[in-house]
Amino acid sequence: MSSSVLSAADRLRGYRPSWLSPKVFRTEVLAGLVVALALIPEAISFSIIAGVDPAIGLFASFTMAVVISIVGGRRAMISAATGAVALVIAPLNREHGLGYLIAAVILAGVIQVALGALGVAKLMRFVPRSVMVGFVNALAILIFMAQVPEMHNVPWPVYPLIAAGLTLMVFFPKITTVIPAPLVSIVILTVITVAAGIAVPTVGDKGDLPSSLPVPGLPDVPFTMDTLATIAPYALAMALVGLMESLMTAKLVDDITDTHSSKTRESIGQGIANIVTGFFGGMGGCAMIGQTMINVKVSGARTRLSTFLAGVFLMVLCIVFGPVVSDIPMAALVAVMVMVSFATFDWHSIAPKTLKRMPAGEIAVMAITVICVVATDNLAIGVVVGSVTAMVIFAKRVAHLANVTAVIAPDGSSVVYWVTGELFFASSNDLVTQFNYASDPDKVVIDLTAAHIWDASSVAALDAIETKYKQRGKTVEIIGLNVPSADLHSKLSGELTSH
Helix, strand or coil: CCHHHHHHHHHHHHCCCHHHCHHHHHHHHHHHHHHHHHHHHHHHHHHHHHCCCHHHHHHHHHHHHHHHHHHCCCCCCCEECCHHHHHHHHHHHHHHCHHHHHHHHHHHHHHHHHHHHCCHHHHHHHCCHHHHHHHHHHHHHHHHHHHHHHHCCCCCCHHHHHHHHHHHHHHHHHHCCCCCHHHHHHHHHHHHHHHHCCCCCEHHHHCCCCCCCCCCCCCCCCCCHHHHHHHHHHHHHHHHHHHHHHHHHHHHHHHHHCCCCCHHHHHHHHHHHHHHHHHCCCCCCEECHHHHHHHHHHCCCCCHHHHHHHHHHHHHHHHCCHHHHHCCEHHHHHHHHHHHHHHHCCHHHHCHHHHHHCCHHHHHHHHHHHHHHHHHCCHHHHHHHHHHHHHHHHHHHHHHHCEEEEEECCCCCEEEEEEEEEECCCCHHHHHHHCCCCCCCCEEEEEEEEEEECCHHHHHHHHHHHHHHHCCCCEEEEECCCHHHHHHHHHHCCCCCCC
16 A cells, blocks of 8 residues: 555544544533533523514524534534624514514624624734633623522522532532533432422423424515615624624633634634524524533533534424423523533632732723623623723833933034834824924934834824924934834825825
């Protein structure tokens, strides 16, 4: 057998999916089952928020999970109907009806594909670590807060059931990790409540489960410019919110698993998943952070199989095992989500030792991100506000790094100004004031060897300095420009002010 044939065989073996390993396969299957069980009440709740039938949210969770498992860029991440998307499109459904909502979902998917192709995912590099930590902590708080209504004005047995569920999830992994602790907790609590006839809120109380698979079709709307004008603002908002949450979640999973994922592929994949979901009559969605944490952090899933099976199991549970699933006590799922919330929160970030060492600006950014997310119940708003705050603090800090030192020649015929640091819109504002226009000799040299020009504001500042000296009959020579700075200066110098 030739070496080329051997190398080809080796390459084929390299393509063997990791989930074909029995151990990995078992983990992925059980993780998908746990996520599917957790998705049902969440999807129903988000359907209620959006003002649609529970089946609409469940269909969306099914199609989103199955499609994104194939076309998405981040393995093991769960996408389904989400609260953020539900909040965005609820007014459209309330004012214009389900047909317009479905049309908006399809258009949002098209926008996401376009944004992904344009490279919007690259903007993730501008999200600082302090914003990411704030995002994670705010997420944990939101997950916990979402469980509070399930613990308010409920029969007293709910509380010991939640405590029992948490106890099982803490101690069961010490016995074995073959079966995910959340699944064990859900099964045991369901058996106890059904066998003992304990009357507590169940999944079935959230709404009726669908009895058949979704059927593809076109949205029931007139295909006119008026319809486009109506749905476009909602579609754009949904596309942006969905991409923001999905990309932040993908970055979080990257950190947890120490692996890299294609954010561009994920952006396009989210769009394709929403387009498919819209044609199947779903309410659309994006990455679900809580369920992703169950899948990745609690259940240990790492491949696309768990995401695919989460969607498949969701429909199987609803259609085939609907009566059984309806009997699952909400207390069991609340316990799972509370556990997820505690596992998600970055406790190290608020430890006194950490806070003492962290710069005050980064602590402020983290706190602002958390406050904005919790106050608005919108992760995207918190990330944007936190990132902008971090950039402002950074700009303010860097603005003071530009220094000017003057050295007068021994014979007093000239003066050399040494400029060091980064020259951009913030630092260049003070640059003009650091020259002695009236008292300086007739020849002025500005040495920028240790500086860099970043923007038009800096070029304008240098032009202003030259103008002030020329008004006094003095000559200015600028030296030491590196190549990028020289190019920018030559293009813009003298072109930034009207005469």
